[in-house]
Amino acid sequence: MSNTTPGAQQPLLAPPAARPSGPRTAARSHAQTVRGLLIKIALLGIVDAIALFAMFILVMREEWLVFAIAAVVTVIINVIYLRPGWLPAKYLAPGVFFLAVFQIFVVGYSGYIAFTNYGDGHNSTKEDAIESIIANSLTRVPDSPTYRLTVVEQFGTYGFLVTDPDGDTLLGTPEQPLEEVDAEEDSTGKAVSVAGWTSLGFGDLLANQSIVVDLSVPLSDDPNDGALRTPDGSSAYVYTSDLVYDETADTFTDTTGGEVYVDGGDGSFVNEAGRELQPGWKIDVGFENFQRAFTNEDIRGPLLSVTLWTFAFAILSVASTFVLGLFLAIVFNAPHMRGKKIYRVIMVLPYAFPGFLSALVFLGLFNEQFGFFNQVLLGGASIPWLTDPWLAKFSILFVNLWLGFPYMFLICTGALQSIPEELSEAATVDGAKPFAVFRLIKFPLLLVSVAPLLISSFAFNFNNFNLIYMLTGGGPRDIEAGVDAGATDILITLVYKVAFGEGTGRDYGLASAFAILIFLIVATVSIISFRQTKALEELN
Amino acid sequence: MKVTSRSFTITGALAMSAIVLAGCTAPAGEPGEGSEEPQFEGSLTVWVDADRAGVLEDAAAAFEDERGVSVELVTKDFGAIRDEFITQAPTGNGPDIIVGAHDGLGKLVQNGVVSPLELGDKASEFQDVAVAAMSYEGQTYGLPYSVENIALVRNVDIAPEAPETFDDLIAAGQAAVAEGAAEYPFLVGLDPAAADPYHLYPLQASFGAPVFEITADGTYDPTTLALGNEGGEAFAVKLREWGQAGILNTNISGDIAREEFVAGKSGYFLTGPWNLPAIKEAGINYAIDPIPSAGGETATPFVGVQGFYISSESENQLAANEFLVNYVGTDEVQTALYEVGGRAPALLSAFEAAQSDADVAAFGAVGAEGVPMPNVPAMDVVWSDWGSTEVAIINGQGDPVELWRAMVESIQSKITG
Amino acid sequence: MTNPFNTQQGAEIGDRLNPLVAGSGATDRASRAPRTVQTADGRVLPTRRRRSFGRWFADTGWRHLIGVVMLVFAAFPLLYVLSASLNPTGTLVGSNQLFRVVDFSNYVELFQRPQQPYAAWFLNSLVIGLVTAAGTVFLAALAAYAFSRLRFTGRRVGLLTLLLVQMFPQLLGVVAIFLLMSGIGEIFPQVGIGTQSGLILVYLGGALGVNTYLMYGFFNTIPVSIDEAAKLDGASHAQIFFGIVLRLVAPILAVVGLLSFIGTFSEFVIASIMLTDPQTQTLAVGLYQFVSQETSRNWAIFSAGAVLAAIPVMALFLYLQKYIIGGLTAGSVK
Structure with missing residues (x-):
């Protein structure tokens, strides 16, 4: 490294040693190409085998849409790697595949949920x-007796x-x-078998349990007397139901009051008075x-301040963590500094501990009393770090600096x-001057490569739900003002409160x-910022 | 990078062989219907937390032995079970049985993911409050295993006598502080942002202000708030008074309260049995008393019940029922669950046996006066407003009665949606 | 292509930066000028001492000062965790008396809980973290290379999309991921819910995005002429990429690998829905169980677990440092 003499204006490009070392013969190159080809074919074969297997199962399940997608994707992958050229696709395909399945699909699905009533009470x-x-x-008739039971089967x-x-x-x-029958009884007087029928043992019961638990044997011809059902296969109880489902009309009728519940179009059965039966179901x-x-x-009121x-x-x-991080990166880039390894490792500590643990520790450190x-540190002062609106904001930023x-x-x-370095x-x-060198040359270059990460970090913090939620829960709340939003609530925590904390529960x-x-907000801000970065990049 | 590509190949190869294996075994998995010896092929999946899992292992082994059904215990974080279960059950991939606290029952029923559980004649073998807690709108859904509640833990060395009323407690506590025998007149764990409506509830109840009106059949009517009655407002006024007198302090969190009580800095600590191990270990000479009344009526704590529920999507309803009622609802298992968790058993016979432990008996006596914590889904809404209003009142913001009224209004509007 | 701060000139740069960062304008150019050994040797001792202390401080001393300050800043809150882990009845926040008791029983107990197999969690986290990190580095490097070296339609839009996709609020992503994985699990049980391989796949979905950007910026600084020279020698694209370019960008590969490892190591939400059996769970999921319930919280054991959990991250960073800092030197052998 030290052979670069100060001031030597070495050309930026092509350090000579970067060439592949040693003479390279055509034969060797050819052998490597063949090996590469073999690896490629083997990998592609594995991918295709997996894809074929998946498609086979999808056909069996008659999942035609998913099958079609799988088939198209498989063909595309094969074309990409078998056809010469299309170099970008060759490099991008693996990452993009995972991205599409595990991120884009997930985003798309979340987007789809926005057009449904999915949430508590509309779950399935x-x-x-x-x-x-x-x-x-179905409720057991109060104080009704227990019938000892043997489940029997005939044809x-x-x-x-x-x-x-x-x-x-x-x-x-x-x-x-x-109806009364003559049956064989065991020593306790329980009927265990009857002529013409096969008694089911516990193993048989389990093998047919979905049928058994659905069996409903009427006590008499009058349905109002109720019916026997068994939860366990060895005892039966008399149940009556106060709601009867009429399949053709798609309604529930309350047998006690005669009220009719119809599908109200909102994903639930409702009666005329507007009372809903629980649970409802998911609709678009x-x-x-x-x-x-x-x-x-609850959103519109505090929207501006939030x-x-x-x-x-x-x-x-972003600004505070970046400034500190950059400063430290420069400080510890000194070659002759002893122990910088140790300093560096210790500084990564906040990152190595689980975030919620750190938040809990800070919660304790900030306790007013x-x-x-x-x-x-302050000798018994009582500074309301987390309960004063402005101090709480400061504390949040402080903790985020520590974490980030x-x-x-x-x-x-x-x-x-x-x-x-040559620059x-x-x-x-x-x-x-040194500072000018840094400001005019290094910093802009650095910014080009880290600007996208700063934007991404901005987006992350924009939705940094966990930190706010664990440290202040969005508080302190100005309880007298009667708004739900607290002084440290950000949009995402406010949304959480409204969508998951009101009415019927979680409203996905x-x-x-x-x-x-x-x-949309974050994306817009980011795209605008990118324009700036682009300008920056072209500047250099 | 070579290493990486090689490991990718290996992964691929492994995946392939695994697929081939799966292909071979799939047809064999079909249960042979009508064969000579119908053998049940399925198994029960139970979601439990780590503490419970250890105890259930024995019951699971016995069940497998005697009934031929294997039980797979999946350890989950207790608090996360309910919500994850609600998400997973409709896909058909959820478990057959889950463990849970009773206050989440309303939400489970609202989502249609639990099926009713007929305890049969066994119902009378459990504590009434436990069965009531496991019921929702007249239907029983779970097998209870434990009952817990808070009580007043007293440091006998500092406060030799049990207080009659909360005012007595304050007087005695302040006297102890004045004498230098204690640092705090009274301790209860609160949160700086959310106070703790659960721990403060007995005091509130002693003013005759439950959360919801209680209907004739003893269940909560989630549409009618009772928080806002005169008793509630009287309680709000008292909260302010206690806050200003330093009886209640929102800076004292649960952990701090325990630490300070264990250090012998207060005569009274309003807490549950979960803090007893630490108190014992510190060698505090303690007694467990009923919670003294502040408003004249009995100071009834919320009773929390934990139990097991069966998924409505379970294909193994009968096996699950059998396992819960006849294997988990036994003396041995309930006692074992009590021993690991320290919570009083829900099964009466096990509860009686546990009475030999004076602490369990004392907490149990207090709990006998208690009411189950409401298990209606609307409670999620109630807790947050309730807590932050209590914080504001204790810390001297605004007018207590007005704040209380605003809270009731806000909760009411959120419940009706 | 030299490494800016790894040379003698690097020291000078630090020196030059000194006035602005440490605020000590005392180091004037004059004192910096006589720098050769002979000059130093020729001076009388006291002068030299004084000078060299001044020099030492100007050169590196102030860096140590900052280092110590940052050490306190970074490590201090975690002392509470360490203290709690050494106290059998420790809490995180109850007391300001640190290290009242020093007792390693928590660490012993950590490995003696059959229902909470800490050792297995530890191993799982290591394996999942390392595999994910390796996969992430690989996928992101491929993509970054394409974006940096190749010109194709949709390149700019593609780059932007990568970043934008990751900005979607993940409040609900978990539900979608669960449904997706249980669907995939019906076809490939090997990667369905409850499998670690499935979890790794989900993590690899996040391999592009920020990582690609980080690498893209770095790739751009590697002169294209290197590729071209190799191409003239008859190397194929794959050979150039795997054989030459990847070596040159070692520092950023190490950074991305480290970031990915840390991210995976502490990831909680997805891991907790994907992994159900305690034997397969990761540290983040497992540890949380110690403190999630108010009534059965065990801060002492939890803290011990957290302290041990930080070790792999630190060790990996210690190991990767030489690639991050010295990587370029090794890459462009001079």
């Missing part, structure tokens, strides 16, 4: 909902052989109400969630390696709609 399909309503409406029909509390033995099937609702997002009072703080928080976080800052500077330190250390040397020889549909809106 209509069939599931109907099944649940029926199951939950594929299942029946209940029960011993009633009086010791009588009865047999019935879902179609045939209970169009732009309703976006409408709600724009009209929600948006301002969100931007301030994100920008200040018992925390280290007040009690030890190692990242910036790492990327700046990495990026500094890419700046050619600044040339400038120094021309008589430029509304949350997704907000997520899309926030995404």
Whole structure:
């Protein structure tokens, strides 16, 4: 390294030693090409085998859409790697494949949720909902006796052989109400078998359990007497249901009051009074969630102040961590400095511990009465670090600086390696002052390579839910003003409160709609910033 | 980079062989219907937290032995189980059984992911409050295993006598502070941002202000808030008074409260059995008392019940039912669960046996007066407003009664949506 | 192509930067000028001492000062964790008396809980972290090379899209990931819910994005003439990429690998829904279980676990430092 004499204006390009060392014969090159080809074919073969297997299963399951996508993707991959040329695609395909499946799809799916009512109470399909309503409406008749039960089977029909509390033995099937029969009893007086029917042991019960638990044997011809059902296969109880589902009309009827619940079009059964049966199911609702997002009072009220703080928080976080990280990267880039390895490692510590743990530690340090800052550092002062609106903002930024500077330190250390020394040397020889060299030459170069990361870091902090949530929960809240937003609430935490904390619980549909809106904001800001970076890049 | 590409190839090869294997075994997995010996091929998947998993292992082994059904225990973070289960159940990939606290039941039913559980004649073998907690809108959904509640833990060396009323407690506590015997008149763990409505509830209840109106059949009516009645407002006024007198301090978190009590700095600590191990270890000479009334009526704590639920999507309803009722609902398992978690068993026979432990008996006596924490889904909304309003009142912002009224209004509007 | 701060000139740069960063304008150019050994040897001792201390401070001393300050800043909050881990009944925040008790029983107990197999978690995190880091470096390097060296339509838009995709608020991503993985798991049970390989695949989905950018910037500083020279020698594209370019960008590969490893190591949300069996879980998921329940919190054990968990990250960084800092030197053998 030391052979570069000061001031030597070495050309930027082509350090000679970077050439492949040693003479290279055509034969060797050819052999390597063949090896490369073999590797390529082997890898492609594996990919194709996996793809074919997946497609085979998809055909079996009649998942035609997914099958078509899989087939197209497979063909594209093969074409990319078999056809000469298309070099960019060859390099990009592996990463883009993972990106498409695990990120773009996920974003797309979240976007789709914005157009549904998915959330608590609207969690699954209509069939599931109907099944649940029926199951939950079945109630055991109060104080009714327990029937000891043997489940029996005859030509594929299942029946209940029960011993009633009086010791009588009865047999019935879902179609045939209970009737008295003569049956064989065990020593405890429980009927265990009856002629013509096969008794089911526990193993048989388990093998057919979905049928058994659905069996409902009427007590008599009058359905109001209820029916026997068994939860465990060895005892039966009398159940009645106060909700009857009519499949053709798609309605539930309350047998006690005669009220009818119809599919109200909002993903639930409702009666005329507007009472909903739980659970409902998931349906598409169009732009309703976006409408709600724009009209929600809890968002609109504090929107301005929260948006301002969100931007301030994100920008200040990026700026502070970057400045500190860059400064440290420069400081510890000294070749003759002893122990810089140790310093560097210690500085990565905040990054090496789980974030929630650090937040909890700081929560303790900031405690107004018992925390280290007040009690030890400030000799018993009572500074409300987390409960004063402005101090809480400061504390959040402070903690974020602590959490975030190692990242910036790492990327700046990495990026500094890419700046050619010759440039600044040339400038120094021309008589430029050190700071000017840094500011005019190194810093712009550095900025070109790290600017996208700063923008990305801005986007991350814009949605830095965890930090705010764990440290202040968005608070302190001005409880007298009657708004839900606290002094440190950023958009994403406010959205969380509104979409997950109100009404019926977690409303994924509304949350997704907000997520899309926030995404649009962040993306716009980022694209504008990129324009600036681009200008910067072309400048150099 | 060579290493990387090689490992990629290896991964690919592994994936291939695994696929081939899977292809071979898939047809064999079909259960043979109508064969000579119908053998149940499935297994039960149970989501439990780490502490519970250890205990259930024995029950699971016994179940597999006697019933031929294997039980797979999946350890999950207790707090995360409910929400993850709600997401996973509809896909059909969820577990058959989950463990959970009863206050999440409403949300589970609202999402249609749990199926009713008929305890049969066994219902009478459990504590009433436990079965009530496991019920929602008249239907029982879970098998309870533990009951817990808070009580007043007293440092006998500092406060030799149990206080009759909360005012007595304050007087005695302040006297102890004045004498230098203690540093705090009273300790309860609060949060600087959210206070702790759960721990403060007994005091509030003693003013006759539960969260919701309680209907004739003893369940909560989630549409009618009772927080805002006169008792609630009287409680709000008292909160301010206690806050200013330093009886309540939002800077004292749960961890700090425990640490200070363990260090012998206060005569009274309002807490649950989970803090007893630390108190014992520190050698504090303690007694467990009923919570003294502040407003005249009985100071009833919330009772928290934990239990097991069966998924409505489970294909193994019958096996799951059998496992819960006849294997988990036994004396042995309930006692073992009590021993590992320190929470009083829900099964009466196990609870009686546990009474030999004076601490369990004392907490149990207090809990007998208690009501289950509401398990309606609307509670999620209630907690947050409730807590931040309590913080504001304790710390002297605004007018307590007005704040309380605003809180009730806000909660009401969020519940009705 | 020299490494700016790894040379004698580097020292000078630091020296030159000194006035602005340390605020000591005392180092004037005159004192810097007589720098050769002979000059130093020719001076009388006291002068030399005084001078050399001044020089030492101007050169590196102030850096140590900053280093110590940062050491306190970075490590101090974590002393609480260390203190709690050495105290059998420790809490994180209860007391300001650090290191009242020093007792290693928590560390012992950590490895004796069959339901919470810490050793397995540790190993899992290492494996998942390393595999993900390697995969990430590989995928991102491929993409960055294409963006840097090749010109194609959609290049700018593509670069921008990579970054924008990662800006979507991930509040709900978890639900989608779960549904996706359970769907994939029905076709390939080997990578479905509950498998570590599935988790790695999900992590690799995030391989591009920021990492590509970081590498892209670095690739741009490697002269194209190197590629061209190799091409003239008859090397194929793949050979140039794997054989030459990757070596030259070693520092940034190390940085990206480290960032990816740390990110994976501490990732909690996706890992907690993907991994169900305690034996397969990662440290972040497992550790959280120690403190997630108010009523059964065990700060002491948790802290011990967290302290040990930080070691692999630190060790990896220590190991990668030589590539990050000295990488360019090794790459362009002079």
